[in-house]
Amino acid sequence: MKLLLRSGVLLLAVQLLACTQVQPWERGHLARPEMGLTTDPMASTLRNHIHHSKEASSSVASGSGGGCGCN
Amino acid sequence: MNDKRSSTLLALTAAALALPMASEPAKADPPDQKFTLGFKQSNYKEAPIAADQLGLGSPERYTIDVSHLKFKAPVSTDTELTTSVIRETMSGASPWYVAPGADGEALQVMSGATISEERTELGVDFRSYNSNSEVTLSGGYSSENDYESVSFGFSGAWRLNQNLTTLSYGANTSFDYIDPSDAKSFDRPEHETKKRAAAMVGLTQVATKTTLLSATVGFAMLDGYLSDPYKRAFVAGSTVRDSRPGQQEQINLNLSLRQFFEGPGGALHADYRYYTNNWEIDSHTLELSWYQNLGNDWQLTPTLRYYDQSAAAFYRPFYETTRTDGFYSSDYRLSDFSAVSGQLKLSKTFSAFRVDLSYENYKASGDHPGLLEYDLISLGLGYAFE
Amino acid sequence: MKRFSQSLTTMVFGLFLAASTQALETGEDAPPFSLPGIENAAEGQAIALEQYQGKVVYVDFWASWCGPCRRSFPKLEALHQKYGEQGFEVIAINLDEQEADAHKFLDEHPVSFPIAWDPEGKVAGEYQLKGMPSAFLLDRDGTVHHVVVGFNEKDAAAIEAAINQLTKE
Numbered sequence: 001m002k003l004l005l006r007s008g009v010l011l012l013a014v015q016l017l018a019c020t021q022v023q024p025w026e027r028g029h030l031a032r033p034e035m036g037l038t039t040d041p042m043a044s045t046l047r048n049h050i051h052h053s054k055e056a057s058s059s060v061a062s063g064s065g066g067g068c069g070c071n
Numbered sequence: 072m073n074d075k076r077s078s079t080l081l082a083l084t085a086a087a088l089a090l091p092m093a094s095e096p097a098k099a100d101p102p103d104q105k106f107t108l109g110f111k112q113s114n115y116k117e118a119p120i121a122a123d124q125l126g127l128g129s130p131e132r133y134t135i136d137v138s139h140l141k142f143k144a145p146v147s148t149d150t151e152l153t154t155s156v157i158r159e160t161m162s163g164a165s166p167w168y169v170a171p172g173a174d175g176e177a178l179q180v181m182s183g184a185t186i187s188e189e190r191t192e193l194g195v196d197f198r199s200y201n202s203n204s205e206v207t208l209s210g211g212y213s214s215e216n217d218y219e220s221v222s223f224g225f226s227g228a229w230r231l232n233q234n235l236t237t238l239s240y241g242a243n244t245s246f247d248y249i250d251p252s253d254a255k256s257f258d259r260p261e262h263e264t265k266k267r268a269a270a271m272v273g274l275t276q277v278a279t280k281t282t283l284l285s286a287t288v289g290f291a292m293l294d295g296y297l298s299d300p301y302k303r304a305f306v307a308g309s310t311v312r313d314s315r316p317g318q319q320e321q322i323n324l325n326l327s328l329r330q331f332f333e334g335p336g337g338a339l340h341a342d343y344r345y346y347t348n349n350w351e352i353d354s355h356t357l358e359l360s361w362y363q364n365l366g367n368d369w370q371l372t373p374t375l376r377y378y379d380q381s382a383a384a385f386y387r388p389f390y391e392t393t394r395t396d397g398f399y400s401s402d403y404r405l406s407d408f409s410a411v412s413g414q415l416k417l418s419k420t421f422s423a424f425r426v427d428l429s430y431e432n433y434k435a436s437g438d439h440p441g442l443l444e445y446d447l448i449s450l451g452l453g454y455a456f457e
Numbered sequence: 458m459k460r461f462s463q464s465l466t467t468m469v470f471g472l473f474l475a476a477s478t479q480a481l482e483t484g485e486d487a488p489p490f491s492l493p494g495i496e497n498a499a500e501g502q503a504i505a506l507e508q509y510q511g512k513v514v515y516v517d518f519w520a521s522w523c524g525p526c527r528r529s530f531p532k533l534e535a536l537h538q539k540y541g542e543q544g545f546e547v548i549a550i551n552l553d554e555q556e557a558d559a560h561k562f563l564d565e566h567p568v569s570f571p572i573a574w575d576p577e578g579k580v581a582g583e584y585q586l587k588g589m590p591s592a593f594l595l596d597r598d599g600t601v602h603h604v605v606v607g608f609n610e611k612d613a614a615a616i617e618a619a620i621n622q623l624t625k626e
Contacts, residue, residue: 022277024233024589025552025581029281029331031100031522034338034362034370037275037285037327042111042139042451043416043429045157050115054435054443056380056404057323057346057354058291067100070523070589070607101607103524148609202588202607233587422565 031068102151102200105455109141113449117163120179124440126170128181132443133163149200157192166441168303168310169388169401177388179440190215204229209243220247237275239287244268251300258312263296273325281331286324293319304399305389313400315385321348337363346380352405354380368421374414374431382407388439401439408437418451425453480585483604487516487595490580492573495556496563504573509546510599513623515616517549517592518581521562526590529608530566536620537570543624544597550575552589592616596623 022030029035038044052058117132141155164182172178192213199206209224226241247265254261273287295317302313328341340360347353360374383405385398411434418427429449435442481487491505498504506514517533519526530549537547547570551559554576563572575581584593587606594603594616603619605612 022235022280023578023581024586024591025518025520025578026280027277027589028520028522028554028558029333030277030283032331032338034364034372035283035329035331037283037329039340039362040427040451042109042141043449046111046113046137046139046449047431047447050445050447051378054404054433054445055354055378055410056348056350056352056383057344057356057378058321068523068589070101070525100524101609104528148611 027068031070036067102145102149102198103455104145104148105143105457106145107141107143107453107455109139109451109453111137111139111449111451113137113139113447115445115447118444118446120181120441124177124179126172126178126180126440128167129164130181131164132181133161133165135159135161146197151198151200153194153196153198155192155194157190157194159190159192161188161190166302166403168305169440170305171389177438177440188215190218203231211245217250217252218247220245222246235277237273239273239275240271242268242270247295249296249300254300259300260296260298260312263300265293265295265297267291267293281333283327283329285327285329289321289323289325291321291323293321298400299402302400302402304387304401306399307390307392311399313402314398315383315400315405316350316398319348319350321346323347335363337361350405351384352380352382354378368419370418370420372414372416372418372429374412374416376412376414376433377409378411379409380407403435403437403439403441403443406437406439406442408435408439408442410435410443414447423455425451427451480587481593481601481604483601485601487514487593487599487601488580488583490550490573490575490583492550492575492580494571495551495559495574496572497569498571498573504548504571506548506599509548511544511597513540513543513545513597513620514595514599515545515547515592515620516584516595517547517590518552518575518584518586519549519590520552521558522553523589525608527562527566529590529592529613530568532608532613533570534568536617537568540620540624545620545624546570548573550580552576552578552581594619594623597626 033039113136115133115135115137117134119130119132122130136159138158139155141153143151143153145151167180167182169177170180190213192211194209194211196207196209204227206225206227209226211220211222213220222243222245224241224243226239228237228239230237245267247267249263249265250261251259253259269289269291271287271289273285275283275285278284297317297319298315299313303310304313323344323346326343328339330339332339338361340358340362342356342358344356345354346356356376356378358374358376360372363371365371383400385394385396386400386402386405388401388406390399412431414429414431416427416429418425427450431447432444433447434444487506489506491503494502494504506516515533515536517529519529533547533549537545549568549570550573552575553559556574556576559572559574584591590608592605593601594605596602602623603616605616
């Protein structure tokens with residue numbers, strides 16, 4: 001749990017530093033497909049399924065965000 | 072060993088494949104108003120078990136062919152519906168129990184002949200998007216001859232701070248019904264059920280023009296029959312049913328980094344996951360990928376994955392005496408092991424068409440004689456139209 | 458735990474404060490600009506807002522990587538064709554860092570209105586864009602009449618109604 005809290009605080013701190021820098025029109029690189037959290041959902045489905053069935057661990061879900069930030 | 076028995080032994084691995092969840096991570100961008108069709112054909116093949124670790128049975132293990140078809144269609148300007156079908160055909164043998172050899176070494180006893188098994192999975196996602204938030208409702212169903220699973224999920228995201236910050240959340244639940252074949256003849260349980268409920272929250276932040284950071288925390292609770300009906304454990308000279316606690320709590324923490332490098336024109340993905348459960352299994356997973364753009368819309372992606380887990384409190388390869396709590400499992404998935412895998416993927420995008428080919432090799436190492444090595448080959452096709 | 462939750466609260470508030478920068482609003486005068494034209498503009502000549510005085514102008518900010526921009530271009534072209542004779546003009550300001558990316562997009566989505574290039578986002582900064590795409594519909598006096606962030610069918614209908622009204626004024 002401690003690790004968890006620490007990582008949370010760290011992430012938020014990084015965000016605060018970074019906050020206002022990236023403008024909506026500066027997301028050209030972030031909008032690239034390879035900059036997504038998940039780049040190939042069908043491949044992820046398959047690999048997660050295999051890993052989940054061969055290892056004790058499983059993941060609840062991954063997050064979302066990033067991308068072109070378009071409205 | 073007769074065919075029927077092999078068939079059921081075969082089904083056990085499939086049973087353990089209970090769906091984590093049919094849902095997919097929420098997307099960041101608005102619906103593209105396009106129809107997209109995706110198809111992936113994969114072949115998964117486990118390496119035969121080494122002769123010096125095999126106690127009895129066939130050294131050949133699983134081969135699985137997986138066909139996955141997915142179709143996304145816009146419903147209105149801000150909603151879309153995704154449906155998917157997965158069909159798996161499996162054949163091979165699987166670990167049954169572990170017995171001590173002449174020198175006290177652990178030897179894997181395998182099931183026998185090669186038989187075929189099938190699994191079908193259906194999934195539906197409905198996504199609704201608006202300028203500051205979105206939600207996705209999901210449903211899934213999986214069926215094979217001795218296992219059925221139904222799942223429901225709800226996930227969403229809020230975009231804050233000019234879309235630089237995304238707060239995501241989700242909850243899902245599944246209900247599984249397990250009805251092992253030939254239960255009476257082989258001392259297996261009948262009509263068992265299992266429930267799972269899980270929730271997650273996550274935060275994703277655009278840190279710079281080329282950096283994306285993400286953290287998610289997930290909790291899951293499992294309740295019901297969590298043992299493997301087709302596995303047995305060797306206890307003081309005879310074998311007993313695989314028998315695990317009827318409840319499990321899990322926590323996982325995921326940290327992700329996406330970094331674009333303008334010089335080489337590529338992106339680095341770094342993902343770390345910490346997992347712990349109340350059976351005393353802790354695990355660490357680190358995955359690194361490099362997406363190299365090669366020009367003309369070709370892309371080459373090498374991936375390295377390292378996984379390490381500790382054993383469940385009650386796990387032993389075999390038991391010399393009985394346990395007071397009555398829990399026994401010699402499943403390699405509950406043992407102390409680490410695994411390394413390497414993957415290489417090549418993809419090419421045309422204007423509306425996409426094709427990719429990937430190869431992965433996975434190798435686990437530890438004390439259990441049944442630990443896996445496998446190869447995975449996938450061919451993916453994608454097509455988008457309006 | 459208490460200290461943690463306090464610092465968490467501070468940070469979350471910080472995020473919201475950072476988000477509340479002011480955008481250019483309806484009723485304000487559109488900041489003037491002059492940018493190089495990269496398509497449908499005279500060779501070597503800048504595209505300046507002042508050249509469009511007395512017209513109803515749709516200033517559109519876009520980039521090749523922006524998904525909704527792809528859908529907006531055919532619609533803007535149609536509006537440009539339909540209301541051009543009534544004094545309606547579109548100026549599309551591209552924000553790609555590489556000019557080639559803009560041309561690739563324009564080859565796939567050809568239009569007849571002028572395209573200006575603002576690779577460093579200078580004008581985008583003056584217009585304080587809140588998202589991509591962003592557009593500002595200016596009346597004949599150069600006053601912002603309508604601000605559009607994002608682009609979908611509903612937006613398109615509202616934009617056309619506004620253009621229809623403004624060109625009659």
